[in-house]
Amino acid sequence: xxxxxxxxxxxxxxxxxxxxxxxxxxxxxxxxxxxxxxxxxxxxxxxxxxxxxxxxxxxxxxxxxxxxxxxxxxxxxxxxxxxxxxxxxxxxxxxxxxxxxxxxxxxxxxxxxxxxxxxxxxxxxxxxxxxxxxxxxxxxxxxxxxxxxxxxxxxxxxxxxxxxxxxxxxxxxxxxxxxxxxxxxxxxxxxxxxxxxxxxxxxxxxxxxxxxxxxxxxxxxxxxxxxxxxxxxxxxxxxxxxxxxxxx
Amino acid sequence: xxxxxxxxxxxxxxxxxxxxxxxxxxxxxxxxxxxxxxxxxxxxxxxxxxxxxxxxxxxxxxxxxxxxxxxxxxxxxxxxxxxxxxxxxxxxxxxxxxxxxxxxxxxxxxxxxxxxxxxxxxxxxxxxxxxxxxxxxxxxxxxxxxxxxxxxxxxxxxxxxxxxxxxxxxxxxxxxxxxxxxxxxxxxxxxxxxxxxxxxxxxxxxxxxxxxxxxxxxxxxxxxxxxxxxxxxxxxxxxxxxxxxxxxxxxxxxxxxxxxxxxxxxxxxxxxxxxxxxxxxxxxxxxxxxxxxxxxxxxxxxxxxxxxxxxxxxxxxx
Numbered sequence: 001x002x003x004x005x006x007x008x009x010x011x012x013x014x015x016x017x018x019x020x021x022x023x024x025x026x027x028x029x030x031x032x033x034x035x036x037x038x039x040x041x042x043x044x045x046x047x048x049x050x051x052x053x054x055x056x057x058x059x060x061x062x063x064x065x066x067x068x069x070x071x072x073x074x075x076x077x078x079x080x081x082x083x084x085x086x087x088x089x090x091x092x093x094x095x096x097x098x099x100x101x102x103x104x105x106x107x108x109x110x111x112x113x114x115x116x117x118x119x120x121x122x123x124x125x126x127x128x129x130x131x132x133x134x135x136x137x138x139x140x141x142x143x144x145x146x147x148x149x150x151x152x153x154x155x156x157x158x159x160x161x162x163x164x165x166x167x168x169x170x171x172x173x174x175x176x177x178x179x180x181x182x183x184x185x186x187x188x189x190x191x192x193x194x195x196x197x198x199x200x201x202x203x204x205x206x207x208x209x210x211x212x213x214x215x216x217x218x219x220x221x222x223x224x225x226x227x228x229x230x231x232x233x234x235x236x237x238x239x240x241x242x243x244x245x246x247x248x
Numbered sequence: 249x250x251x252x253x254x255x256x257x258x259x260x261x262x263x264x265x266x267x268x269x270x271x272x273x274x275x276x277x278x279x280x281x282x283x284x285x286x287x288x289x290x291x292x293x294x295x296x297x298x299x300x301x302x303x304x305x306x307x308x309x310x311x312x313x314x315x316x317x318x319x320x321x322x323x324x325x326x327x328x329x330x331x332x333x334x335x336x337x338x339x340x341x342x343x344x345x346x347x348x349x350x351x352x353x354x355x356x357x358x359x360x361x362x363x364x365x366x367x368x369x370x371x372x373x374x375x376x377x378x379x380x381x382x383x384x385x386x387x388x389x390x391x392x393x394x395x396x397x398x399x400x401x402x403x404x405x406x407x408x409x410x411x412x413x414x415x416x417x418x419x420x421x422x423x424x425x426x427x428x429x430x431x432x433x434x435x436x437x438x439x440x441x442x443x444x445x446x447x448x449x450x451x452x453x454x455x456x457x458x459x460x461x462x463x464x465x466x467x468x469x470x471x472x473x474x475x476x477x478x479x480x481x482x483x484x485x486x487x488x489x490x491x492x493x494x495x496x497x498x499x500x501x502x503x504x505x506x507x508x509x510x511x512x513x514x515x516x517x518x519x520x521x522x523x524x525x526x527x528x529x530x531x532x533x534x535x536x537x538x539x540x541x542x543x544x545x546x547x548x549x550x551x552x553x554x555x556x557x558x559x560x561x562x563x564x565x566x
Contacts, residue, residue, distance in 0.1 A: 003351075010348045014334075021336040021377075084332030088393070091296045092349045093322040243300070 007094040011102025012109070019110050028072060029114045035064050036118055052129025057121050058139045058215050062179050062207055065150050070171035072111060073154015074164045076103050077242070081162035096239055104155050104235060111147045115140065135217030142214030145227040146207055150175050152234035159241045178230075182206030249273050250295065250401055250431055254304035257290050257455075264290045266455035267304070272448070274400075277427045279446035279463075280435035283557050287455040288435040289329050292405050295433070296326045308401055322350075325399035327407055331390035335379035339370055339389055342378060343396060350397040360396065368392040369418070383410040391419065395426070402426065404434040408441060420445050439549040443467075453557040467547030469555070474520025477504065478532060478542040479512045495531065497524040510540060 019025040036057065040046050044056035080086035089099055125131045150171075157170040180186045182203040190199045210223040250272045257265040265287040272278045280288045293299040295306045297313045297320060306313045311320035333342055343364060347357045365371050368388045373381060378389060387410055394402065407423070408416045423432060423445050436442065442449055443463050451459040451466075459466060467473060495501075498515050505512040517523040523544060532539055 007349065010345065014337075014345050017341075018334065018336055083335060084328060084330055085334055087293070087298050087328040088326075088332055088346075088390075091298050091321055091324070091326045091328075092346070093318050093351075094349055095318065 004095075004098060007098040008102040008105070011089075011094070011099055012106045015103050015106030016109060019106070024072075024075070025110065028068065028110075029117060032064065032068055032114045033117060035068075036060065036121070039064065040121070052125045052131045054121060054125060054131065054136055054139060055215070057118070058143060061143045062146065062211060065147055066172065066175050066179060069111065069147055069150035070154045070157075070168050070175060072107050073151050073171055074158050074167040076107060076155050077158040077238075078162050078164045078167045082164075090242075096242060100155070100235055100238055100242070104152065107151055107155070108144075108148050111151065112144055115144055115147070132217065138217045138219060139215045141219070142211055142223075145214070145224070146211050149178070149207065149227050149230040149234075152231040152238075153178070156234045156238040156241065159238050178205060178207050180206070182208050249307075249309060250433065251307040252291075252295060252304075253306070255291060255294055255301050255306060256303045257287075257294060257299065258302045264455055265294070265301075268452070268455070268457055269304075270450060270457065270460060272431050272433060274431050275428060276448055277423065277432045277434065277446045279442040279449045280433060280452065281437075281439075281442060281449055281553060282435075282452035286452045286557070288452055289405055291452070292326075292403055292433065292435060293328075296324055296403055297321050298328075322397075323400050325394035325397065325402045327390055327394040327402075327404040329405040330409070331387045333378045333386065333390050333393070336377060338375050338377050339381070339385075340365065340374045342389065343392060346393045347396055352397070364392045364396055367422075384412060384415045387411055388415070388419075400430060402430050402432045402434075404432070406436055407434055408436065408438065416441075439553065442549060451553065451556050458556045459552075463549070464546075466552050467549055468520075470545075470547030470549075470551045472514075472545045472551065473547035474517055474523055475545045476515045476517065476523050476525050476528065476542065477512055477545060478515075478528070479505075479510055479540040480532060481538045481540065482507075482509050482511055495524075495528070497522075497527065514545075 039060035040057045044059070046056045049056060077086070080089065090096070122131075122136060125136075126133075153174050154167070154171040157174065158164075158167040160170065161167050183206070187199050187203050190202060210226045213220055214223050252271070253269050255265055255268045256263070268287075268291055270278075280291070282288050290299065294301045295308070295313065297317050300314070305315075306320075308320040309323050311323065313320040334345075337345065340361060343361045344357065347361055352360055365374055368391060370385065370388060370392060373385055378386060381389065387407075391404075391407060394404065404423075408419050411419065420441065423434070426432065427445070427447075434446075446463055449459070449461060449463055449466055450457055459469075461469075495515075497518055499518050501513060501515045503511060504514045515523075515528060525542070525544060529539065529542065
């Protein structure tokens, strides 16, 4: 167990430092912050609504993450394959779980840092009015959790290929499905012929209702379970894909 | 000891490695030879636990690479093909990371990294990022990574690839020095390297072992093994060749090379163990030829290599 934490932490540290050693981190953070600001102020009319809450800020997160998180996830394994370092890391005396988890947590932590850097938004609403800080913290937590779910999809698609572009597109498509699964146009396609329970199952896969309820300030165990199981499932699939890798 | 038993690997329908078995002991340096795509790298990847074999296994110092993968991987140092390393890391950062993953920490880690930097002549580039290094340095960084934990078993896929002659010399010297208390498997394309560092050679072609011998033993398979070459000042050499064909102890003779002033003759003795070199020399001198040089051929690995990897190549040429 001690080895598990030490190895996972070792991988995590290296990966995390790698983000800030390359321009990826800075580009990502700047674009993320710009998009957050743009959507909140220009599209959702933060000021005009005249409410001291961050609903207009958080409601855009699923869409911003949809394109930005796969960009972080795409390099996780594809890059290791391209440079051949995958051969190095998978022959070290550490388990596959430790490597997958270490890499995933590093990327998640990195997104967490980007998310924390949106703190001026919080300061703004505190200055303007009297927001429900509990709901804000809760929404941040939900947003972070959702980013983790997106990232786990990216990690999995990244393991499938050495081409980062392919990985990115696959991951965007899967995430888009997860976002839209509960959306009427998608459920309508199914409801024409599929039994009701299947429509319910598919729409249950959607990120949206789970994120929406956390965003309102309600942490429901079911929503928590949903995100954690998406992450778990995707990382498990990630492991299976790597285990069955054909050639380097 | 590394025991490889019945290792096979299929990529779809393609049989990349076909039932390979061998055992390497301490003090041995096993050279893996073979044409490209013969299955050398695939075999090494299976021994190091990177690729799961389709069937068979490898036992590294008593630990099964499949059943007790972690224990087995602890004992191995591995230098993969093309010497991969994280391009954005500094040399010292990279080696520190590997040392950490190998279970070293604190002072012992720092000391070990310093020691290795010095040993692999990397001190001058220690703070450079790996993507700014030349090929030779890059290769040495990855080499350093493989011996960092002083492994009992060292597996190297083309360790001298892309190095200049001086660097090759250094790496080979290090391999020879380490060989005394380690078990080493290395693959290479360079035949002279085999003669220089390996105590044993396995030649693989199309996924199968086609030869397993000492370098000397392999060279002895060469058709030229034990033949004697004389370079003499030009005279009526052709005449000698004809006369010598019934010289005692000589199977046949031929002219290898002819120039304006001198010519080289090759004699194939009947018994390669007792070539009548002295008698031939005496005979030539008596006939009044001036002998410039003469030597006995040990055999040529490149010839044997072609012979065993493309079995009908010799006949085709003739």
